[in-house]
Amino acid sequence: MKLQRRALIKSLFTAAAVLAVPRFVFASRPDAAFDADNADSVVSDLFDGPITESDQIMLKVPDIAENGAVVPVTVSTDLADVEAISVMVENNPTPLVAMFELSPQSVPEISVRIKMGESSKVQTVVKAGGKYYSASKEVKVTIGGCGG
Amino acid sequence: MGKPIKIKAKIKGDVAEVKALMPHPMESGVRVDADTGEVVPKHYIEEVVCKHNGNVVNTAFWGTGVSKNPYMAFKFKGAKSGDKLEISWRDNTGDTSVKEITFK
Numbered sequence A: 001m002k003l004q005r006r007a008l009i010k011s012l013f014t015a016a017a018v019l020a021v022p023r024f025v026f027a028s029r030p031d032a033a034f035d036a037d038n039a040d041s042v043v044s045d046l047f048d049g050p051i052t053e054s055d056q057i058m059l060k061v062p063d064i065a066e067n068g069a070v071v072p073v074t075v076s077t078d079l080a081d082v083e084a085i086s087v088m089v090e091n092n093p094t095p096l097v098a099m100f101e102l103s104p105q106s107v108p109e110i111s112v113r114i115k116m117g118e119s120s121k122v123q124t125v126v127k128a129g130g131k132y133y134s135a136s137k138e139v140k141v142t143i144g145g146c147g148g
Numbered sequence B: 001m002g003k004p005i006k007i008k009a010k011i012k013g014d015v016a017e018v019k020a021l022m023p024h025p026m027e028s029g030v031r032v033d034a035d036t037g038e039v040v041p042k043h044y045i046e047e048v049v050c051k052h053n054g055n056v057v058n059t060a061f062w063g064t065g066v067s068k069n070p071y072m073a074f075k076f077k078g079a080k081s082g083d084k085l086e087i088s089w090r091d092n093t094g095d096t097s098v099k100e101i102t103f104k
Helices: A002-024 A031-035 A039-046
Strands: A051-053 A057-060 A071-077 A082-089 A096-102 A106-114 A120-128 A131-141 B006-012 B015-021 B045-052 B055-062 B071-077 B084-091 B096-102
Touching (some): A039 A082, A039 A096, A039 A120, A057 A120, A071 A082, A071 A131, A106 B055, B006 B096, B055 B071
Antiparallel strands (some): A082 A096, A082 A120, B045 B084, B084 B096
């Protein structure tokens, strides 16, 4: 009986370690978050703390995207100690589009071109000093781009 | 081997400004081929690693929502003329492409 309990406790610790590692060290791609089909799952998979809206994040994306296949996005921030910048499109089939891990040498400013299937909220989450901050913007898409 | 990456990089002060273009189909796995009527399988870049003199400055993890022929731009501090910049990607089929340049 005792042995079994010990084995159980040991396996629980192992499981906890396996679950904890990818959350704090994004050394490998967070595949589950990229496969998630709704924004809530992405958030719970990827961010292990509360997300605060911040006016220190500049999310540059057009108000109206004529071609949803190519929507330019630029995220920059005045926040210090930026570790990662993620970009999500709420209404896309898989909302998580990109996640950039930045070394301390990086300037927290990234640009990327993304696809949008339909009009949607575009959200960015910045991890800085171990905390999460976000900014978002509604983007109207005239021609969807997930098919092409 | 994937198609070559195109890199434009310049140094302003001690900040390197890098723009990279990566020719790649970035198939999302939901697009239907107009001729065959079949769904085109997923084929997209999952990971991009950017190194300055061998040190990683930026790792990008991507999903299928990044546009075809991806473009990315980023900046980092501490670069000077003669330094190396290497950008590499790996896609979901295991294909890769690597490009190294020297800052002017």
